[in-house]
Each structure stands twice: as C-alpha cells, then as structure tokens.
Amino acid sequence: MTYLLALDQGTSSSRSIVFDERGRVVALAQQELPQMYPQPGWVEHDPMQIWRGQLATAQEAIAKAGLQASDIRALGITNQRETTLVWNRKTGRPIHHAIVWQDRRGEPLCVALREKGLAPLIQSRTGLLIDSYFSATKIRWLLDRVPGAREQAQRGELAFGTVDSWLLWQLTGGRLHATDVSNASRTMLFDIRRNEWDAELLALLDVPESMLPAVMPSSAQYGSTEPALFGAPITIGGVAGDQQSALFGQACFTAGMAKNTYGTGCFMLMHTGERFQNSVNGLLTTSAAQTGTRTEFAIEGSVFVGGAVVQWLRDGLHAIKSSAEVQGLAESVPDSGGVMVVPAFTGLGAPYWKPDARGTITGLTRGTTVAHVARAALESIAYQSAALLLAMSRDAAAAGGAPVSELRVDGGACVNDLLMQFQADLLGIPVVRPAVTETTALGAAYLAGLACGVYRNCDELSGLWQAQRRFLPTLERSRAGELMAQWEHAVRQATAA
Numbered sequence: 001m002t003y004l005l006a007l008d009q010g011t012s013s014s015r016s017i018v019f020d021e022r023g024r025v026v027a028l029a030q031q032e033l034p035q036m037y038p039q040p041g042w043v044e045h046d047p048m049q050i051w052r053g054q055l056a057t058a059q060e061a062i063a064k065a066g067l068q069a070s071d072i073r074a075l076g077i078t079n080q081r082e083t084t085l086v087w088n089r090k091t092g093r094p095i096h097h098a099i100v101w102q103d104r105r106g107e108p109l110c111v112a113l114r115e116k117g118l119a120p121l122i123q124s125r126t127g128l129l130i131d132s133y134f135s136a137t138k139i140r141w142l143l144d145r146v147p148g149a150r151e152q153a154q155r156g157e158l159a160f161g162t163v164d165s166w167l168l169w170q171l172t173g174g175r176l177h178a179t180d181v182s183n184a185s186r187t188m189l190f191d192i193r194r195n196e197w198d199a200e201l202l203a204l205l206d207v208p209e210s211m212l213p214a215v216m217p218s219s220a221q222y223g224s225t226e227p228a229l230f231g232a233p234i235t236i237g238g239v240a241g242d243q244q245s246a247l248f249g250q251a252c253f254t255a256g257m258a259k260n261t262y263g264t265g266c267f268m269l270m271h272t273g274e275r276f277q278n279s280v281n282g283l284l285t286t287s288a289a290q291t292g293t294r295t296e297f298a299i300e301g302s303v304f305v306g307g308a309v310v311q312w313l314r315d316g317l318h319a320i321k322s323s324a325e326v327q328g329l330a331e332s333v334p335d336s337g338g339v340m341v342v343p344a345f346t347g348l349g350a351p352y353w354k355p356d357a358r359g360t361i362t363g364l365t366r367g368t369t370v371a372h373v374a375r376a377a378l379e380s381i382a383y384q385s386a387a388l389l390l391a392m393s394r395d396a397a398a399a400g401g402a403p404v405s406e407l408r409v410d411g412g413a414c415v416n417d418l419l420m421q422f423q424a425d426l427l428g429i430p431v432v433r434p435a436v437t438e439t440t441a442l443g444a445a446y447l448a449g450l451a452c453g454v455y456r457n458c459d460e461l462s463g464l465w466q467a468q469r470r471f472l473p474t475l476e477r478s479r480a481g482e483l484m485a486q487w488e489h490a491v492r493q494a495t496a497a
Contacts, residue, residue: 307412
C-alpha cells in the first residue's frame with residue numbers, strides 16, 4: 001500500500017492526515033491554533049506556533065498510522081489563504097505576527113486604491129476585487145509599520161509568504177522559498193493569466209519583488225523535508241490554497257463542475273477550465289490548482305456566515321445546547337412558517353457585497369416558535385449558497401459556458417441531511433455528498449501523488465471519487481423561485497439604510 005501525507009493548516013487548527021492510495025483516511029491528528037485580536041478588526045497568528053503545531057500533527061499522524069517516514073510516498077500542503085507572513089532570510093525569524101486573512105487593517109489603503117480608479121486594472125490582472133482580505137495591503141502595512149522593515153526589504157533581506165510558503169521554508173530548512181499558483185492568485189499582486197508576479201501592481205503597492213516566492217504549479221516536485229524532522233526525508237509534491245484544494249479533492253477538473261464547502265462560512269468554486277473571465281455578478285476569478293504549466297481558472301464566491309449561524313443559535317439565543325441538535329429542532333416543524341433569517345452578522349459577502357448589512361429576522365407572527373427560527377436559520381445557509389450558484393450560472397451563461405449540473409459538497413455542515421435536501425430543492429440540481437468529506441486535505445494528497453507518480457492523471461483520480469449520498473430536488477421550480485424571491489426581499493430589508 002502507498003501512503004500520502006497531507007498538511008492542512010487552517011485558521012483555527014493545524015491538522016495532518018495520512019491517506020492510502022485510494023484516498024481513504026488512515027490516521028488524523030489535529031491541534032488548535034489560537035488567534036490574537038490586538039485591536040478591533042485586527043487578527044493575528046504566532047508564526048512559530050503555526051509551524052510547531054503543524055509539525056507536531058504531522059509527526060503524530062504518521063505515528064498513529066503505524067508508519068515510518070520512508071513509508072510516505074509524498075507530502076502535500078493545503079492552507080488558509082491570504083494570511084501574510086514576512087521573515088528574515090538569514091535568521092528565519094518573522095518580523096511580526098502573521099496577519100490573518102480576516103484582518104481589516106489594510107482597508108484605508110484599499111479605499112485609496114479605489115479612489116484612484118484602480119479597481120478595473122486590478123480585477124483585469126488578478127481577477128480580484130480590491131479588498132484588505134488579500135495579501136497585498138497586509139504586506140504594505142508590515143513594510144510601513146514595522147521599524148526597519150522597508151530598508152531590510154530593499155536590501156533583499158526579507159521574504160514574504162502565505163502560510164504554504166512559510167511551511168515550505170521550515171520543512172526544507174530554509175532551502176526553498178516558493179508558493180503555488182493558487183496561493184499566489186490570492187495576493188492581489190499576481191497576473192493570473194500570465195502566471196507571474198505583476199511588476200505594475202508591485203510598483204503601485206510599493207512591494208519589492210525581491211521579497212516574493214518563486215511560483216510553481218500546484219502539483220510539482222518542490223523538494224524534500226529535512227531528514228531530522230521525520231527521521232527520513234519526505235518528498236513535497238503538492239501545494240494549494242484550501243478552497244482550490246477542496247475543488248481538486250472533489251474531482252472538479254473540468255469547466256462547469258462546482259463544489260461548496262460548508263464551514264463557518266461557505267466557499268463555492270466553479271471550475272471554468274482555461275477560460276479567464278471577470279465576473280459581472282459580484283464574484284471573484286481565481287487560479288484553480290494546476291497540474292502543469294496550463295492555466296486553469298475558477299469563479300469563487302464566499303458566504304461570511306454559514307455554519308456560524310448554528311453557533312449563534314447555540315451561544316446567542318441558547319435555542320440548542322449543542323450544534324448537533326439543530327436538525328432535530330428544525331425538523332420538529334414542517335417549514336419555517338414564513339420566517340426568514342438573514343445572518344448578516346458581519347455584513348453580506350458575495351454576490352451582495354454589503355459590508356454594512358446587519359442580521360434580520362422577518363416574517364414573525366404570534367405563532368412563530370423557536371423551532372421556526374431554527375429552521376429559518378439553517379435554511380439561510382442554503383439560500384445564501386443558492387444566490388452564489390445563481391450568480392455563477394449567470395456568469396457562465398454570459399461566457400457561453402455550460403450550466404452547473406450538480407453541486408458537490410463538503411465541510412462540517414454537509415452532514416446535515418435537512419440542509420442538503422433543502423439546498424437541492426432550491427437549486428433544482430442534485431447535491432452530492434462524497435464518501436470522503438476530508439476533501440481539502442485529500443486534494444493536497446492527490447496533487448502530491450500526481451507529482452510523484454502514484455497517479456497517472458486526473459482521469460484516474462476521477463475514478464476514485466465516490467458519492468456517499470445524492471440529494472435530488474423534490475420542490476416544484478415555481479415554488480423554489482417564490483422562496484428565492486422571499487429571500488431576496490429579506491436581504492433588501494437587511495441592507496436598507
């Protein structure tokens with residue numbers, strides 16, 4: 001049996017999973033990763049804590065599997081995207097805490113860029129909207145605010161990286177400063193059509209090119225780990241940002257295939273093949289995981305509050321004692337009784353982009369119970385995801401692409417059968433839950449396996465993907481349309497001045 005190791009470094013935890021060559025989980029280890037909030041809107045991680053936790057889980061997963069490093073054919077990395085680290089090339093020490101993707105300190109610079117009319121240029125090169133979500137303004141903040149940083153950068157002494165680059169540096173003992181195209185595409189500094197750093201954008205953001213990592217395909221021979229870390233070197237063969245990795249792990253390799261990850265938020269990606277197109281419906285264009293030099297793209301949309309609405313029912317309303325109770329409470333009523341919950345606790349993401357929106361509950365009557373509110377809260381996840389897919393479908397149609405024929409799902413909330421069935425009913429297409437739901441880590445393992453010859457091609461990987469359950473739509477399309485119209489009405493109320 002051949003084994004692959006995936007390092008899955010996320011916002012709230014570091015995880016490592018050993019897979020066999022059929023994509024089945026052999027062993028898993030996980031450690032929580034604390035976040036720091038120095039002031040409102042700021043979010044940070046300790047870079048050394050990221051590294052130590054990720055290394056410890058990798059060592060633990062190998063031990064749990066009863067394996068030695070020599071039994072691991074290759075290692076793949078998947079990571080929280082946009083989180084920004086800068087470190088000294090000679091000492092390997094970070095100059096500051098990692099600035100996490102959620103951090104908003106770069107917004108003043110984003111306002112300035114928008115006011116200069118640079119949004120069309122930046123979107124045409126990067127596929128992204130101007131936002132402090134991405135790495136560019138985080139790098140600029142570090143260069144401007146950390147004493148001596150800009151001078152060190154101009155002397156070529158500093159290295160920038162997203163979390164994958166930081167892990168690659170540490171795993172190889174500082175020999176490798178690299179990233180993959182999917183992570184590079186989230187920096188707002190990378191021309192995703194030419195697959196290279198953009199000199200004009202670097203000049204606009206005042207970021208020295210000497211800081212940047214080399215950009216490689218997502219599936220490639222990156223190098224090998226330091227022998228002392230695991231007892232023997234392990235080949236590093238795959239790197240991808242978490243959402244692109246999940247798209248790959250779901251075997252969405254061709255245009256028109258889509259996946260939705262139901263986590264704290266929801267991230268939906270639709271593969272668009274080799275076709276670059278800027279969304280006109282409030283979505284982002286991003287590089288998909290690439291197995292060679294051929295450019296591949298995806299349209300992406302994000303829901304800010306997905307599974308987090310269940311946490312609100314538990315911790316805010318105290319309607320349930322544990323998240324697992326939500327399905328039973330929601331199923332105790334036949335429907336939401338006309339109640340709509342718009343969980344705009346931190347504004348609304350794609351396709352609305354309404355940062356000032358606030359959460360609302362509409363449709364309340366004297367007969368409304370906590371069960372109706374719970375059902376409406378759960379259904380809000382599906383409504384928001386349906387709005388994303390409808391926006392993607394409009395973008396695809398405008399470009400002459402094929403409509404999405406099914407939605408592949410993963411993430412913690414995809415185990416909720418009520419939610420998945422309602423999602424299928426709203427969309428009018430099958431919603432398919434895979435046998436292996438650890439698709440983010442699995443994508444990294446598959447990318448590494450491809451680079452090292454475990455798999456011949458993506459067709460072989462498609463053959464490994466298996467459905468655990470298919471949720472088929474049962475709702476009349478006219479009724480689904482009425483429900484979506486009610487949802488959009490509730491959204492307008494949440495965004496009214």
